[in-house]
Amino acid sequence: MDKELNFTIGKFSKKTGVSIRTLHYYDEIGLLKAQKDPNSRHRLYGEDHIVKLQKIVALKFLGYNLEEIGLMLMDTSLNLSLQNTLLQQLKAFEEKKQHLDKVLKANSRTISLLDSQENIPSEILINLINNIQSEQDQRTWLEHFTSKEIADKVYIKSEEENLSLDREFIDLSREVKRLVGKPFHDPEVQELANKHLQVSLKYVGEEAMYAFGKLEDEQIGDFQSMMASPYTEEEEKWLDQVIEYYMVQNGMYNPNSNENNVK
Incomplete structure (x- = not known):
């Protein structure tokens, strides 16, 4: 000194x-x-x-x-050790930044939803937050099995578009929980199925929907497993049957055919 x-x-x-x-x-x-x-x-x-x-x-x-x-x-070779450790630090901070970006996104959307919607069931709200958290994994999967262009169209949306879709899914989820157990042919139930398909198409887009139609059931199942569901097993099973019934009744699906596509 x-x-x-x-x-x-x-x-x-x-x-x-x-x-x-x-x-x-x-x-x-x-x-x-x-x-x-x-x-x-x-x-x-x-x-x-x-x-x-x-x-x-x-x-x-x-x-x-x-x-x-x-x-x-x-360390007498501070510059060398600094370069090596800085590379490790950079990677760690990039991962932290990605996590922080997800947290900020989830916070912002959740606050906006709570401002515009009253009494959102906790399981529906937690479902939306979990899906934001796993969004990057979903996008990576979609790019691998379809294309980057399709994945971009699904996941690159304005904040206004995302909030609008979130509100529609909240309303649909409430309707599912209200109507679960009713007969498939009930007019309210069939209207629910129609809305569910329309909102799903709006969220995913026609190109992605067409690409999904070419995938194996197991592959689609892998993608769906990444997405949190606000429904119980009973509600999920009932909704799947309702949508299948709706598609059969409207000529969109033939259970006896190997070539089923949403029109």
Whole structure:
């Protein structure tokens, strides 16, 4: 360290902008050791302390903890070790940023939905949040089995479009829970099936729907398993049967044919 010890801890704190409490702690753990005045025992600092503190502050800003910083400061090849660890830090921060982006997106949409909808059942709300969380996995799957263009059309929508679709799915989910168990031919039930297909088509789009028609049932099942459902097993089974009945009645599906497509 510099033999010119011109700063008491108070002056050093003001010059560097680092609190006295923090400087005490750095001294105690050996990260930035002050010199002690032999008479007063006060902590004293010099210009070399400033240089070292600047390194500490910079490395801390980059995300390193104090233990890592201590080891790095002892490394004579700091630049080499810094490059290697920065690459690891960059990857970790990118992953954190992706997670934070998902959280912010989920928060924003949930707040907007709660502002515009009253008494949303908790299972429906949690379902929407879970689907936002798994959206990237869904998109990656869709790109792999269809194309990037189709995946972009499904998942790149304006916030206004997403909120509108969320509201429609909330209304549909409420209707499913209200009507579950009613006969398939009931006019209200058939209207529910029609709305469900229309909203699904609006969300997915015709190109994706056509691409889904070419996939194996097992592949479609894998995709559906990524999407959280607000329904119980009983509700899910009833809804599937309602939609199948509707499609048969409207000539959209023939259970005895191998070539079934939504018109």
